[in-house]
Amino acid sequence: AQKVTQAQTEISVVEKEDVTLDCVYETRDTTYYLFWYKQPPSGELVFLIRRNSFDEQNEISGRYSWNFQKSTSSFNFTITASQVVDSAVYFCALRVYNTDKLIFGTGTRLQVFP
């Protein structure tokens, strides 16, 4: 069975601090996709990134970076120099190849204070 664990329920930081959101996944399949979504207070889920299981290259997009390590089944998300607008709930998700189902973690609520 597949599972995504986001052990951090809530994180609070002060603006300009760096913060890392953890994601650990479980699957026996060798081909799968990992995702991060952002849910701001408005509620809409905003797609941030997709990674497939064959691509362990880390990715950086502006202040966002992602660290994918198959050896530890982790796909962690780091925000550098956090801003108040980064305050949201962040979800990590897993989808196994040839299935339609996204398995979501329970989310991490990030609060960035000015």
Add this chain to the structure above:
Amino acid sequence: SQTIHQWPATLVQPVGSPLSLECTVEGTSNPNLYWYRQAAGRGLQLLFYSVGIGQISSEVPQNLSASRPQDRQFILSSKKLLLSDSGFYLCAWSATPGTSLVDTQYFGPGTRLTVL
């Protein structure tokens, strides 16, 4: 570009009343469509998904049903709402296999339903 719409944005309904939530997608054809529910302070639960007109798969047996009368329209319904149906309902789409966007689900703005 593709866009996804949901309405209404918010809804307050009495217990026992019917429900109809609508989701439409623009800018793509033959999408896969999904309904999720998010209870207050919790994660997302997949309710239904559809790979084509009239094709509905249910993930969790419950008080709700879904229909897909047109290629880019997905409707979530109930004949009699329960208190436990309260939550935030999100519709999502993904492209069909063979396209570059096939692996990612994109979400709509959601409908916040309160059953009293």
